[in-house]
Amino acid sequence: MSITVVDTYSAMRRILMAPPADRAHLLRSMLEANKGMYRYHPGEIDLVAAHLQTSGFPLDRDEERCLDALDTLAAAGAWTRMRRALDDALAVLLEATPGLQAPDITVLLVLGDPGDDHFMGPCKGLTGFGGISGHIAITFWPYPENLERLKATAAHELHHNLRWAPGGVVWDPTTVTVGDHIVGEGLADAFARQLYGDDLGPARIGVPHLHDDEVFGKVLTGLDVTGMQNFTAWVHGDPSAERFGLTPVGLPMGAGYAAGNRLVDTYLAATGQTAAQALHADSAEIIATTLRRG
Structure with missing residues (x-):
């Protein structure tokens, strides 16, 4: 290639x-x-x-x-x-x-x-x-x-x-969920952090909310949402949803990125994998691993 x-x-x-x-x-x-x-x-x-x-x-x-x-x-x-x-x-x-x-x-x-x-x-x-x-x-x-x-x-x-x-990993528009999208962002951020460190790796829009438990909990309630028109609000946050005339859900900018980082980090710690090794990891398993660990 x-x-x-x-x-x-x-x-x-x-x-x-x-x-x-x-x-x-x-x-x-x-x-x-x-x-x-x-x-x-x-x-x-x-x-x-x-x-x-x-x-x-x-x-x-x-x-x-x-x-x-x-x-x-x-x-x-x-x-x-x-x-x-x-x-x-x-x-x-x-x-x-x-x-x-x-x-x-x-x-x-x-x-x-x-x-x-x-x-x-x-x-x-x-x-x-x-x-x-x-x-x-x-x-x-x-x-x-x-x-x-x-x-x-x-x-x-x-x-x-x-x-x-x-x-x-297959992205099927008819079945893909907010959780699939958020996990993808978390894995991509984890890979960037693997190569360039925690200061430069995370997407800037998610950094303010990486440790915000309230934001994380709110995102978890939307993981099963389908319909790609709904993803902007859950992944990027209300400012982007409003920009494109979509319905906000009460989340700040970059909320899904921050939540994705937390989901993925728990999974990587549990499995001992790197983000590169987890390139094709199943998003449902990543989410389940995190939820099992509380």
Whole structure:
């Protein structure tokens, strides 16, 4: 298998410096590399609309701010660091899971929208999507804390990609539960922590609630919820649910990530496994192990 980190730096710089009328076409060309990420989307996907709806950099404002952010990413060696992190993480997963069949993966690091208050605030300038086999997309604003966690973020998304790849854990939209999603986030965070430590490994949105028993208890009440439209509130929290017009459930931002970390850590401690070895661990067994231990 191979991992391709697309040179989105050059493409985004070209887009942001182009006449406004040409930007959508150039952006669409850049995003084509990850079009397969939307293969389960009903009907034809408008890549530019999807980019804008998911906090991607704007095409009609904030050009200088975005160009400055691109320069910050380039100065930090972001694309090289991501490529090395993904190669290192893959080697660890392959060693831990003999016979692992990994797909070719295309990775897009895309600048976020500095004018999007939800992205820059509650999301802390970072969203990632690695759940569709063969594709990883990371929307990023170069806050210092995000730059420090860049390699851990890449490892987190790679764990998702290989957990739900063909031959791995099946994500069936008709039966998948909040618990399945939360366990996946917990395992991906545990893998990032395995490689980069407890300071850099956890997703930032979950950190404030890692030790909050009330939040953990509330999340446990939703583990059997099905219907992927319900997952945002339980996994990401009310701020994201409200942003997308979904029903909040009374949870803070990142609650599901925090709960997932606790569920997974209990399981790993009980079994003596690493997060890499638990790549394909059954979410029901992980949850049951934690609940048995109280």
